[in-house]
Amino acid sequence: MPVDLASFGDDIQAVVVGATGGLGRAFVELLAAHPRVAAVHACARSPLRARPDKVTGHFLDLEDESSIAKAAATLAGTAGELRLVILATGLLHDGENVRPEKTWRSLSAPAMAAAFRVNSIGPALVAKHFLPLLSGTGKAAFAAVSARVGSIEDNELGGWHAYRASKAALNMVVKTLSIELARRKPEALCVALHPGTVDTPLSKPFQAGVPAERLFAPEQSAGRLLAVLDSLVPEQTGQFFAWDGQRIAF
Numbered sequence: 001m002p003v004d005l006a007s008f009g010d011d012i013q014a015v016v017v018g019a020t021g022g023l024g025r026a027f028v029e030l031l032a033a034h035p036r037v038a039a040v041h042a043c044a045r046s047p048l049r050a051r052p053d054k055v056t057g058h059f060l061d062l063e064d065e066s067s068i069a070k071a072a073a074t075l076a077g078t079a080g081e082l083r084l085v086i087l088a089t090g091l092l093h094d095g096e097n098v099r100p101e102k103t104w105r106s107l108s109a110p111a112m113a114a115a116f117r118v119n120s121i122g123p124a125l126v127a128k129h130f131l132p133l134l135s136g137t138g139k140a141a142f143a144a145v146s147a148r149v150g151s152i153e154d155n156e157l158g159g160w161h162a163y164r165a166s167k168a169a170l171n172m173v174v175k176t177l178s179i180e181l182a183r184r185k186p187e188a189l190c191v192a193l194h195p196g197t198v199d200t201p202l203s204k205p206f207q208a209g210v211p212a213e214r215l216f217a218p219e220q221s222a223g224r225l226l227a228v229l230d231s232l233v234p235e236q237t238g239q240f241f242a243w244d245g246q247r248i249a250f
Contacts, residue, residue: 003034003226007139011038014084015075017060017126020044022200023145024088026218028055030226031084043071062089062122072129081135084229087126087144088222091118092163100160112162119166124173127190131177136185141229142177146170146192146240153249171240171250178238189232192240194248195221216243 005012014031018024019042031040032052042048043060051057058071075082091114093099098111123144134140149160150167171192178190198221216224224243231245240248 003030003223003230005034005036005226005230007230007232008036008083008141009138010036012036012083013039013041013081015041015043015082015086015130017043017062017085017087018089018145019057020046020048021088022218023195023198023222024086026222027086027088027226028052030219030222041075060126062126063117065125068122068125068129072133075130076133081140082130082133083135083138083140085126085130085134085142087123089118089122090145090147090167091115092160098162100163102159104161107161112165115162115166116169119163120169120173123170124177127173127177131181131190134181134185134188136188138187139234140185140188141232142181142188142190143193143225143229144170144174144191145195145225146174148194148242148248151240151248151250168250174240175238175250182234182237187234189229189234189237191229191232191237193225193228194240194242195225196243 014037016024016027019028028040028042029052031037032054040055041058042055043058045061047057059067060071061067098114101107131142147167148154149164150171152168174190174192181188181190196216198216198218221243228241228245240250242248
C-alpha cells in the first residue's frame with residue numbers, strides 16, 4: 001500500500017541509520033522513490049552498493065561517537081532541518097560471540113555489553129547528535145526500531161536476556177528523549193517501532209515457527225512503519241508502536 005507521508009509536508013529531508021541492513025535498505029529505497037521526499041541521507045558503516053537518486057551516503061558507526069558526531073555535523077551544513085530520522089539497527093546474534101540465550105547459564109558479560117552498545121547506547125548517541133537537527137516547526141519524527149520482545153509487560157517466555165534487556169533500555173531511552181524533545185520542539189515525535197518478523201539475516205535463524213503471513217519482506221515492513229509514522233500525532237510521542245499501528249506496552 002502506497003504511503004502518503006502528507007503529515008510531514010513536502011521536500012522531506014530524511015535520515016536512515018543502518019542503511020545497508022535489510023530493513024534499512026528498504027527504508028532508503030522507499031523514501032528515495034517517494035515524490036514528497038527531497039533527499040535521503042543513508043548512514044552506515046559500509047557504503048551502499050547501489051545508490052538510488054536523491055540518496056547521499058554517510059559513514060556512521062553506532063559504536064563510535066565521533067563518527068556519529070561527524071555525520072550529524074555534515075548534515076547540519078547540507079540538509080537543513082530534518083523531518084525524519086529512522087534508526088533501523090539492531091544486534092540479536094553475531095556468529096559465535098553473541099547468541100540469544102535460552103537460559104541464565106548462558107549469560108555473558110561481553111555479549112551483553114555488545115548488545116547494549118548496539119541496541120541502546122548507539123541509538124542514544126545518535127539522538128544526542130541528530131535530535132537538534134529535527135525541524136522545529138511542523139511535524140518531524142525520530143523513530144528507533146525496537147522489538148516486541150523488549151516489552152517487559154509482554155515477556156511471558158523468558159530467554160533472550162541480552163536482546164530483551166537492551167531493547168527495553170532502548171524503549172526507556174526513547175521515552176526519556178521524548179519528554180525533553182516535546183519541550184524544545186512540541187510538534188516533533190520520538191517513538192519506538194516494532195517491525196514484525198522481517199526476512200533479514202537478523203531473524204533468519206529464528207523463522208521456523210513464524211507463519212508465512214507474519215514473515216514480512218523488508219519493503220513490506222518498512223512501508224507499514226512509514227504508514228504508522230505518517231498517522232501519528234504529537235500527543236503520541238514517547239510511545240511504542242507495532243507495524244500495524246497498535247500500541248505496545250513498555
